[in-house]
Amino acid sequence: MIGGVTGLPDQIVEDVFLFIAAVSVSILVLITFLMIFFTIRYRRKRNPKPEDIRGNLWLEILWTVIPTLLVLSMFYYGWTGFRTFKKVPEGAFTVKVMARQWSWLFEYENGVKTDELIVPVGRPIHLLLTSQDVIHGFYIPAFRVKQDAVPGMVNPLWFQAKDVGAFDVLCAEYCGQQHAYMLTRLKVYPEEEFNRWYEEKGKQFEQEKGLPRGSRLLQEKGCLVCHSLDGTPRIGPTLKGLFGKTVPVITGDRERNVLADEAYLKRSLLEPNTDIVKDFPPIMPSQKGLLTGEEIDELVRYMKEL
Ligand SMILES: [Cu+2]
Numbered sequence: 001m002i003g004g005v006t007g008l009p010d011q012i013v014e015d016v017f018l019f020i021a022a023v024s025v026s027i028l029v030l031i032t033f034l035m036i037f038f039t040i041r042y043r044r045k046r047n048p049k050p051e052d053i054r055g056n057l058w059l060e061i062l063w064t065v066i067p068t069l070l071v072l073s074m075f076y077y078g079w080t081g082f083r084t085f086k087k088v089p090e091g092a093f094t095v096k097v098m099a100r101q102w103s104w105l106f107e108y109e110n111g112v113k114t115d116e117l118i119v120p121v122g123r124p125i126h127l128l129l130t131s132q133d134v135i136h137g138f139y140i141p142a143f144r145v146k147q148d149a150v151p152g153m154v155n156p157l158w159f160q161a162k163d164v165g166a167f168d169v170l171c172a173e174y175c176g177q178q179h180a181y182m183l184t185r186l187k188v189y190p191e192e193e194f195n196r197w198y199e200e201k202g203k204q205f206e207q208e209k210g211l212p213r214g215s216r217l218l219q220e221k222g223c224l225v226c227h228s229l230d231g232t233p234r235i236g237p238t239l240k241g242l243f244g245k246t247v248p249v250i251t252g253d254r255e256r257n258v259l260a261d262e263a264y265l266k267r268s269l270l271e272p273n274t275d276i277v278k279d280f281p282p283i284m285p286s287q288k289g290l291l292t293g294e295e296i297d298e299l300v301r302y303m304k305e306l
Contacts (some may be wrong), residue, residue: 003186008160013144019077023070033053085145086160092126093119097148099129099136101285102178103222110202113220117186120194121164129155133285137172140186146172161188177283181225214302217295226284227253229306236284237277244305251277265300 007015095117096107106114119125129138129149139146140159147157171182189197208216218224218239226235235246245260251274258264258275267274269291272284291299 007084008162009085010142010144010159012084014248016065016077016081023074075198085158086156087212088126088156089124091285092124092158094126094128095119097127097129097138097149098176099133099138099171100222101133101176101180101223102171102181104171104182104184105220106140106223108198108201110198110205110206112198112201113120114201115219115222116184117169117190118194118197119186120191121161121188122191124158124160127157127159129157131207132290134175135173136182137170139170139172140167141170142167148173164188172291176285178226181235213295213298217299218274218289218302221287221291233280236280239303239306242306248274248278250278251275261298262304265303266296269296269299 053239091101094109098105098118104117106117108114127138127141127147129147131151133151135151136149137146138149138157143159143161144242144261145157145159149155165188167186167188169184169186171179173281175182218227218229223239228234228238229240231238231240242260246257247260247264248255248257255278264275267282269287271288272286273282276282287296
């Protein structure tokens with residue numbers, strides 16, 4: 001390990017972790033052994049008269065120098081490993097990651113957006129993390145990488161998959177009531193399969209550009225995590241048949257019925273906590289600044305037909 005630790009992030013974490021664990025366990029064994037040995041060897045029955053113990057220069061040098069070297073080596077491996085972590089290799093495949101309450105949105109260079117992270121095997125993956133609301137923590141346990149997604153900041157993170165497969169992606173920072181909903185998948189495809197998927201999705205994306213955007217917006221903005229389109233209530237009320245319905249809401253501490261017209265839909269997007277639909281928790285994040293006026297019109301138009 002001279003020259004510091006280099007390699008893939010998951011290997012670095014594993015090596016440094018094992019090194020620290022090995023040192024810790026050796027010290028634990030040594031101290032426990034000495035403790036038991038001294039208790040028996042210097043017990044009162046064998047040494048009825050206490051004796052004064054004089055210092056031992058060599059012993060003192062030894063137990064100062066060895067632990068110092070051990071702790072410094074832990075720092076050294078940790079530090080050089082961290083540096084490799086922070087240096088994204090050239091030619092990495094870049095994906096933008098947007099965190100929000102309560103889902104992830106992955107955006108690829110060709111404009112494709114997904115809610116699961118799909119990457120090719122054997123290539124460094126460079127993620128650019130940000131958040132549109134609160135602090136989230138992007139975490140792939142299988143690859144030993146974790147990085148906060150912070151509003152107003154872009155945090156880089158990289159990893160590389162050696163094998164194809166599917167792995168969990170979690171949010172490691174409690175970000176509100178539906179925090180657990182941020183669980184998603186990382187799918188590692190073989191190079192060829194990935195290229196096929198990437199191209200196909202790219203074409204699909206180009207085609208969809210001309211279509212009404214309402215349905216895509218619901219998907220992209222993460223609305224469907226809490227609102228269904230088929231009539232089942234989730235964390236929030238379903239969007240099916242909502243337009244034109246009379247909705248019981250709580251305004252302040254007063255209960256009243258409102259007609260779900262255009263104005264109501266817009267208000268619910270921008271000031272979701274003014275009128276809270278009865279029997280639902282007041283947790284919808286306001287979309288103010290997150291949706292353009294035109295996007296709101298598109299959504300309202302689309303919701304009218306659901
Ligand atoms: Cu989160």
